[in-house]
Amino acid sequence: MDDGAPLAGKRILLLEDDTDARESMVMLLELGGADVVSTPTAEAALAALQSSEFDAVVTDVAMPGRSGFWLVGQIRQLPTRPTVPVLAVTGHPFPRDGMLRAGFDAQMLKPVSPRRLYETLIQLMQRG
Numbered sequence: 001m002d003d004g005a006p007l008a009g010k011r012i013l014l015l016e017d018d019t020d021a022r023e024s025m026v027m028l029l030e031l032g033g034a035d036v037v038s039t040p041t042a043e044a045a046l047a048a049l050q051s052s053e054f055d056a057v058v059t060d061v062a063m064p065g066r067s068g069f070w071l072v073g074q075i076r077q078l079p080t081r082p083t084v085p086v087l088a089v090t091g092h093p094f095p096r097d098g099m100l101r102a103g104f105d106a107q108m109l110k111p112v113s114p115r116r117l118y119e120t121l122i123q124l125m126q127r128g
Contacts, residue, residue: 005033006118010125011052014038015045015059015071016089021110025058025089032118042066046074054084055125061090072103085124089117 012034016022022038029036037052039045043066045059057075061068072086088099088107099107105124108117 006122008033010055010121011035011037012121013045013048013054013057015040015042015057015063015068017041017060017063021060025112028112028114028117029058032114042068042071042074045071049075049078049081049084053081056085056087056121058087058089058121061088061094062092068104069102076103085121085127087120087124 007029010033012029014022014025014029014036016025016038017040019040022040026036026038037048037054039048042063045057049057059068059071068088068090075084075086076082085105086103088104089110089112090107091110093109094107096107105127106120108120
């Protein structure tokens with residue numbers, strides 16, 4: 001892994017409803033070299049996915065309104081890019097098998113380690 005910019009050239013869509021958490025995650029991903037588009041709602045994230053290409057999606061799970069579960073379900077039904085890697089980043093652990101059945105590719109607990117975040121995203125993008 002390139003320690004300087006492990007996500008260089010990668011376009012990441014981030015969904016996080018909490019402003020401070022969203023800004024922190026954007027900073028982490030950008031420090032890793034990623035081009036980041038962030039949204040505060042699942043509906044805005046879905047609209048971004050329908051109008052642009054992304055290498056991966058990073059989403060919170062439990063949010064007011066539509067959840068990360070709703071978003072991943074919608075992503076998996078898209079006619080274009082239904083296999084884009086989706087990483088759930090959450091403060092509440094969910095059973096791994098339930099997350100996989102829902103359509104998530106991986107799950108990380110907050111707060112995230114930058115190195116683990118980068119490594120996980122790289123692995124998911126290499127598979128996808």
